[in-house]
Amino acid sequence: xxxxxxxxxxxxxxxxxxxxxPGAEALAEEMAVSVRGLLEDGAFEVSREIGRARVLAxxxxxxxxxxxxxxxxxxxxxxxxxxxxxxxxxxxAASPAPLRRWAVAESKRAHARLRSSSIEELGEVARRLGxxxxxxxxxxxxxxxxxxxxxxxxxxxxxxxxxxxxxRHGQVEVSRERAARLLQEAVRSExxxxxxxxxxxxxxxxxxxAALLEEISRRVPLPVARPGANxxxxxxxxxxxxxxxxxxxxxxxxxxSHAGRFALAAFLxxxxxxxxxxxxxxxxxxxxxxxxxxxxxxxxxxxxxxxGYEPPECATLRTHGLCIRDGDSSGPTPLDRARDPxxxxxxxRHPLQYYRLRGGRVLEGGEDRAGGGSPTSRSEEGSGTGxxxxxxxxxxxxx
Ligand code: SF4
Numbered sequence: 001x002x003x004x005x006x007x008x009x010x011x012x013x014x015x016x017x018x019x020x021x022p023g024a025e026a027l028a029e030e031m032a033v034s035v036r037g038l039l040e041d042g043a044f045e046v047s048r049e050i051g052r053a054r055v056l057a058x059x060x061x062x063x064x065x066x067x068x069x070x071x072x073x074x075x076x077x078x079x080x081x082x083x084x085x086x087x088x089x090x091x092x093a094a095s096p097a098p099l100r101r102w103a104v105a106e107s108k109r110a111h112a113r114l115r116s117s118s119i120e121e122l123g124e125v126a127r128r129l130g131x132x133x134x135x136x137x138x139x140x141x142x143x144x145x146x147x148x149x150x151x152x153x154x155x156x157x158x159x160x161x162x163x164x165x166x167x168r169h170g171q172v173e174v175s176r177e178r179a180a181r182l183l184q185e186a187v188r189s190e191x192x193x194x195x196x197x198x199x200x201x202x203x204x205x206x207x208x209x210a211a212l213l214e215e216i217s218r219r220v221p222l223p224v225a226r227p228g229a230n231x232x233x234x235x236x237x238x239x240x241x242x243x244x245x246x247x248x249x250x251x252x253x254x255x256x257s258h259a260g261r262f263a264l265a266a267f268l269x270x271x272x273x274x275x276x277x278x279x280x281x282x283x284x285x286x287x288x289x290x291x292x293x294x295x296x297x298x299x300x301x302x303x304x305x306x307x308g309y310e311p312p313e314c315a316t317l318r319t320h321g322l323c324i325r326d327g328d329s330s331g332p333t334p335l336d337r338a339r340d341p342x343x344x345x346x347x348x349r350h351p352l353q354y355y356r357l358r359g360g361r362v363l364e365g366g367e368d369r370a371g372g373g374s375p376t377s378r379s380e381e382g383s384g385t386g387x388x389x390x391x392x393x394x395x396x397x398x399x
Contacts, residue, residue, distance in 0.1 A: 009121055012027060012076040012077075013076055014121070014124065014125075015027050015076055015080055016074075016075070016076025016077075016079035016080060017076075017079070017110075017113060018110060018125055018128075019079060019080040019083035019084070020083070020106070020110075020187055020190060020191060021125065021128045021129065022128060023128065024080050025080075025084075027076055027077045027080045027081075028077060028080060028081055028084070031043075031077065033081065035088065035201050035204075035205075036201075036204065038081060038084065038085055038088070039085075039088075039204060039205060039208045039209075040208065044081060044085075046070075046074070046078055047078050047081035047082045047085055048082070048085050049070070049082075050068065050070050050071050050074060050078065050079075050082035051081070051082040051083070051084075051085030051086040051089070052085075052086075052212055053068045053070065053071070053082075054068060054071065054082060054083065054086040054102070054106070055086045055089060055090060055098070055102060055212065055216060056212075056215065056216075056219070057105065058098075058101055058102040058104070058105035058106065059098060059101065059102075059215075059216050059219040059220050060219060061105065061289075083106075086102065087099075087102075087191070087195055088195060088197065088205060089205055089209050089212060089213070090102050090194075090216075091194035091195040091197055092197055092201075092202045092205035092206055092209075092213075093213055093216065093217075094213075094217075095217070095220075095253070095284075096194065096252060096253045097220055097251075097252070097253030097283075097284045097286070098216045098217075098220045098253075099191075099192065099194055099253070100192045100253035100254070100286040101220060101253065101286050101287070101288065102191070103187075103188050103189075103190075103191035103192040103286065104188055104286045104287050106187065106188075106191055107184045107185070107187035107188035107191060108184060110125075110183070110184060110187050111180055111181060111183070111184035111187075114180035114183055114184070115176075115177050115180040115181075117180075119135055119141075119176065122141070122176060122179060122180065122183075123135065123141075125183060126143070126179065126183055129183060129186050129187070129190075130186075131143060131147045131151065131182070131183065131186055132144075132147075133179055134171070136173060138173070139176070140173050140174060140175055140176070141173070141174060141175075141176055141179045142168075142171040142172065142173045142174075143171065143172055143174070143179065143182070144170060144171060144172075145167060145170050145171065145172055148162070148165070148172040148174075148182070149162060151182040151183075151185045151186055152182060152185075154185055154189070154255060155181070155182075155185055159178075160178070160181075160182075192286070220283065220288070233272055233360075233361045234268075234271055234272055234273055234277070234360075235271075235355075235358075235359065235360045235361075238355055238358035238359055238360045239267075239271075239351075239355060239360070240340070240343065240351045240354040240355060240358075241323075241324040241325055241327070241328065241336070241340050241343065242263075242314075242317055242322050242323055242324050242325075242351055243263075243264060243267050243351055243355075244324075244336065245322075245324045245328050245331070245336075246260045246261075246263065246264045246322070247264065247281055248328075248331070248332070248336075250264075250281060250282055250283075250284045250285050251284045252284065253284045253285070253286055254286075255285070255286060256285065257320060257321075257322070259312070259316075259317075259320040259322060260320070260322050261282070261285075262300065262309070262312070263311055263312050263317060263322065263351075264281060265278055265281075265282075265296075265297050265300045265301070266300055266301075266308060266309050266310065266311035266312075267311040267351055267352065267355075268281060269297075269300065269301040269308045269363075270307075270308065270311060270352055270362055270363050271352070271355060271360060271361075271362060271363075272361060272362075272363055275294070275297060275298070275301070278297050278301070279293055279294055279297060282297075307363070311350075311351060311352060313349055313350045313351075314343075314348065314349050314350060314351065315349070317351070323343075325339065325340050325343030325344060326339050327339045327340070342354060342357065342358070
């Protein structure tokens with residue numbers, strides 16, 4: 001017997017399942033909910049409770065696999081309000097990292113449903129997100145080349161490279177499963193942007209939900225350099241521009257490619273950072289998972305009698321778009337924004353060489369052995385599968 005698509009969702013159920021869709025706010029219009037009402041009114045306590053559960057589930061598990069029982073049983077209006085509450089609270093948080101982590105978890109929750117949804121539901125969600133797809137006779141779907149590139153660029157899985165796709169007449173043809181993954185990216189990037197909140201409302205949210213915000217910062221701590229025997233000589237101010245930029249990206253809760261994650265862990269190890277300090281550097285990653293990160297860093301640093309994998313040399317980092325020698329226009333200090341003359345010296349070929357020349361101490365086996373020894377392999381797509389690739393990634397800069 002042929003497998004049939006599930007029946008299409010009613011409008012309200014669609015908004016409950018996908019509360020980020022434009023128009024979902026119509027679910028709450030009859031209730032005339034204000035921000036203050038959502039924060040304080042006893043009538044919305046259930047929505048707040050489920051909203052808090054959404055936030056905490058994401059803090060613990062950015063893979064979005066945690067089941068929130070109350071959410072699956074809730075009416076669409078409550079599903080939407082709990083989503084709105086969670087987004088408001090996280091948009092008011094001092095650090096953007098928890099919001100970005102929540103965006104990963106919520107987008108994965110949506111993906112889990114989309115990948116087994118009917119073609120009608122997939123198409124409807126895609127259309128409302130602004131990325132229309134067309135059903136093809138081959139049971140695949142097509143979307144415009146522009147939309148494909150916009151959605152696929154942040155995905156680090158090599159299968160999403162444009163060169164591996166079927167492109168016909170300006171349309172990219174993909175499986176329904178792949179289309180669901182692309183839409184996951186659309187949701188993630190949308191939810192990772194904080195909602196605009198007036199200062200008064202922000203202060204009220206922070207005051208009302210102080211306990212929740214405190215709990216989030218406990219569960220998603222910011223990276224902190226720890227003093228320790230191995231790290232006493234670490235000189236982050238002497239790190240090369242590429243490494244400083246990688247650390248800033250993670251501190252700000254931004255995604256860092258597999259190549260960047262690998263390079264950072266391998267560099268920090270050679271610069272003398274201990275395991276805890278290296279793990280801390282990844283805490284801001286939107287998909288940070290402590291146990292997986294520890295496992296992967298352990299793998300990178302214990303190879304070859306503790307020397308670890310070789311950090312990539314400058315030429316490799318340039319291939320991955322990670323060389324920042326021209327300066328980082330968004331950098332916080334004039335030093336970060338400026339072109340770095342040392343990086344343009346013809347003899348400079350390795351970030352560890354830069355660090356040593358700036359007065360940093362490098363453990364034995366540093367830049368002299370750069371570029372060799374690491375197998376070329378690709379880890380699975382990063383979001384939710386871990387924070388650091390276990391091996392040197394391939395040369396695809398999008399991974
Ligand atoms: S030249 Fe080398 S050390 Fe300098 S930013 Fe580029 S990759 Fe880093």
